[in-house]
Amino acid sequence: MGALGLSGFDLAAPLALLLLPLPLFARRFLPPERAGGSGALVVPGSLVAGVGRAEALAARARRRALLGWLLWVCLVAALAGPRLVLPAAALPASGREIMLALDLSGSMERIDFALDGRNVARLAAVKRVGADFIRRRAGDRIGLVIFADQADVAAALTFDTASVAHALEEAQIGLVGRSTGIGDGLGLALKRLDAAPAREKVVVLLSDGANNAGQTTPHDVAVLARDLGIKVHTIALGPRDTADVQGDPDVVDAEALRDVAETSGGRFFRVRTTDDLAAVAASIDAIEGGRAKAPPVPLRRDLWPWPGGLALLTALALILARRTA
Template sequence: MLELSWPWFLVLLPLPLIMYFLPKAKPKGDGIWWGNSAQLLHHQDHQAMPKRPTLPYACLLAAWVLLIFAMSQPVWFGEPTKVTPSGRDLLIALDLSGSMQVSDMVLNDQPANRLEAAKSVLSDFIQERRGDRIGIIVFGSKAYLQAPLSFDTKTINQLVQEAQIGFAGEQTAIGDAIGLGIKRLEDKPSDKKVLILMTDGANTAGRVQPQQAAVFAASQNVKVHTVGIGADSMIVQSFFGPKAINPSSDLDENLLKNIAAQTGGEYFRAKSTEDLQAIYQTLDALEPTPDEDIWQRPLTSLFHWLGLGSMVFLALSLVASRQLSFRKRGQA
């Protein structure tokens, strides 16, 4: 669809016709002197010939029309396209310490370790996020950026699946993971910075204390949701037979609760794969993606094309006038 931004320029279109029909200037003297009879006969022949539009005048007229339309700023509206609005900058910090290999979860009716369950639930969560930039931090003895913030959820999901226990060391540096998340989220809109921290233990490594990192996260408006992973009870075989133990005895729930409370986030306890799925459904509600897509129509300005066309016709009129002048000189 074509639309003119400044349509009032079109009132100038008939200006050449108005100038054409204006009364011609008359000579002040009553007599016209001719040097010889040949010039008089030549003048009479031209007066007798009917006036027809010539090529130079036609080119000038075309140049004027294109110039006026260019000045009216024509814009072509393309077909509407759907654009997903920008959502949140969301970082997921995943614990890869040695304790994540404890098989106290069930996945597809089969025993699974904590990391396998976490990756399975994370995969669905990541694929359902639209309009969010998602990044992955992995941490053990140290914290590393596995994937920077990106809209490419397919690649992010692949990198999550490639993470393995021990990649970042055997211990748990919760404070370093939060600190790295704050660094990667700096200079982002303050109401859209979210870090989801998943761990099954306590802070046993790192240079930054978790409580200090939480205070700094709050000052930077980074909301931290914490997820404690691990079952409360597990049957293991011992020398004296089956024995029930608590595989999550090392989980520092008080620390995770304090981090979440300090930053305006929520603490969640995941004792099973089903708990993890429910937690991420809750996180979807707490940190919703944009509800509605935005429809936009691409705009293409035609000003430069019409302006270029006007210049071309103006050049053609000058060339045609010059050729006509040479032809008349040759005939004379």
């Protein structure tokens, strides 16, 4: 039901307040109870011993009537559903769907990146920077695809960025093999995004190798991304690439990843260190910015248990008063 217009307070069912005068209508229009109909003993006033006793009985009757009215008012108040309206901060919203596609091939175990002054595996650096990037994207729907020999969805598209960041932090090499199926990983990311209703759809693909597994080629899938209107930002990870070293299957194919980005209308990034990776995450965050504050959704705290509890206490007091009468 509508609110009463009071600042910080409203009623879930304000029409319930129309029940308040119901006992008065019942008293006015229902026929009076016939004498002796209730089975109670009617004592003539002439037999009451003294005026003081009569006044005490009248006072007791007034207290019972007051308790009855208090009980009714509390019940109606609880039924009306009083609520406090609490302030809520506006959340950022952009209407974007972003799918991260992460290479989990065996080469991601190589220890040639640095974190907090110590050497770590590539995957550890990606987890740290990637999880931070995901948590900053509040207001977007984020998902995670992992790929190696096969591709799999580690986290479906969701506004719960914390759960996607946790899925990234829990990813382990070997879950989907140890080769590098870039085309299949990108294809699965596109499949999940194609059904999404957002205006802006983006894939952020990170790989440290060359496509050597799967059923599709990165270029063919990039053409599909372009036809679907989905941008693909690619990140080539690792200190060396195929332009530096000929014939090494464990270096990143930067040219293939550049082709994917340019074909789909995205951006290509070359990452050789952890600092490079952090800078790329900040760049993509800026490129896919444009987030505005969505209208805040008011938060309401129910207050009906208070009049409901008072009604229960009043009912107990009324029962006690009748027993001691």
